[in-house]
Amino acid sequence: MSAEQRENITYLCDEFKKYNYISEEDYSRYEVMRGLRDKIGMGVRAGLTSICNVLGYDESITDRKVPMEGKLIYRGIDVEDIIENSKIEDRYIFEEITWLLLFGSLPTYGQLRLFNKVIAELRNLPSGFSEDMIMKSPSPNIMNKMAAAVLSLYGYDELAEEKSLENVLYQSISLIAVLPTIMVTAYQVKRHIYDKKSMYFHLPKSELSTAQNILRTNRSDKQFTEEEARLLDLCMVLQADHGGGNNSAFTTRVVTSTGSDTYSAISAAIGSLKGPLHGGANIKVIEMLDYMKEKIKDPSDDDEVFEYLCRLMDKQEGDKTGLIYGMGHAIYTKSDPRAVILRKNLSEIAEEKGFGDDFKLLYAVERLAPKVFELKKGGKDICANIDLYTGLVYRTMGMPEELYTPLFAISRLPGWCAHRVEEKMFGNRLIRPAYKYLGVDRKYVPIRERKL
Structure with a gap:
């Protein structure tokens, strides 16, 4: 992009920002299910399937959400x-x-x-x-x-x-x-x-x-x-x-x-x-892991890892987003079975391939991140998801x-x-959810009468 093109795009972005804005309050006022999720983050029911089921809450209890493995x-x-x-x-x-x-x-x-x-x-x-x-x-x-x-x-x-x-x-x-x-x-x-x-x-x-x-x-x-x-x-x-x-x-x-x-x-x-x-999260986990390896001297020191994760959530470490990648899921609460199975099958080969410390760090994240979340954001069931370990699986294979x-x-x-x-x-039906229109009625203005 040339300097002139960059200047023109900056101007166009400024024009966009003048006339485009939706506030957080609007989403609450109109009870929008952002991301097609309900108030506790569960997906709204949009269809039926017999292919796969993902369970993070006890479905036998219907009057409240009870977390489960x-x-x-x-x-x-x-x-x-x-x-x-x-x-x-x-x-x-x-x-x-x-x-x-x-x-x-x-x-x-x-x-x-x-x-x-x-x-x-x-x-x-x-x-x-x-x-x-x-x-x-x-x-x-x-x-x-x-x-x-x-x-x-x-x-x-x-x-x-x-x-x-x-x-x-x-x-x-x-x-x-x-x-x-x-x-x-x-x-x-x-x-x-x-x-x-x-x-x-x-x-x-x-x-x-x-x-x-x-x-x-x-x-x-x-x-x-x-x-x-x-x-x-x-x-x-x-x-x-x-x-x-x-x-x-x-x-x-x-x-x-x-x-x-x-x-x-x-x-x-x-x-x-x-x-x-979505699928690109495994790369972000590996990036996070490499940042951790630069700053954490002893992967077996839970106190050192805990302090790093606290700084990470405070946007002082890593990519400065405040995110602990590989933690949390829209459905799973106490555990993601995929992460549990991968962890059990990864530890030995990671050690053999020279990635034992990498595995220790990720396992420490799985164990300690829920405590960091509780300290920083209050109590909520949160667990490692599969992305915490898939990147290391691929890394061990070169x-x-x-x-x-x-x-x-x-x-x-x-x-x-x-x-x-x-x-x-x-x-047998076109999927077509609704969006609430927030625009303000205006009259069309002929181009010769328009002003900045």
């Missing part, structure tokens, strides 16, 4: 049971949970083999797509490139506008299969164009799981450990869905309700997840920060697709 339910099954059984059976389960979310039941061995075969056959990009849609138009931001690439796939689908159940499911499974390939390709091109580093492309292998292929194709030597792949698979399962009211799933439903195509709906969801208040949120998108894609199908089949 968090529960995440996929199609009626507690995610903790899913994880425990996967360990017993010693299997990768992201593909199995994708089936569960899309179809509503657990697959048999035969069904899962068929599903894995279908996914494997759809992992490669269309001929010429990498060169024409990614290499010729690189982006420094992988989420933006993924969203653009998904939209571009519309042009490679002769039935892009066909909205039968069969076609929407085919499009959904195709996107679930190919998005990891898009992510890795976009990142390699970004490395070459913007970071001036070598890029390398490896084809996915049909016999490997999604988690294994992500690690293999993104590394120059294609090497990874089973421990790394199992942890990534676990992380992906925990992020596969989070109810129809989470911002990106709701975005998918809003776009679907208009009758738009699958590619537009999923691209919009990626744009939603990119935001730092994943670049540019891929933290894209990995979240790949994980959440099965949930988005399940919500698209459900909204298309059973929603």
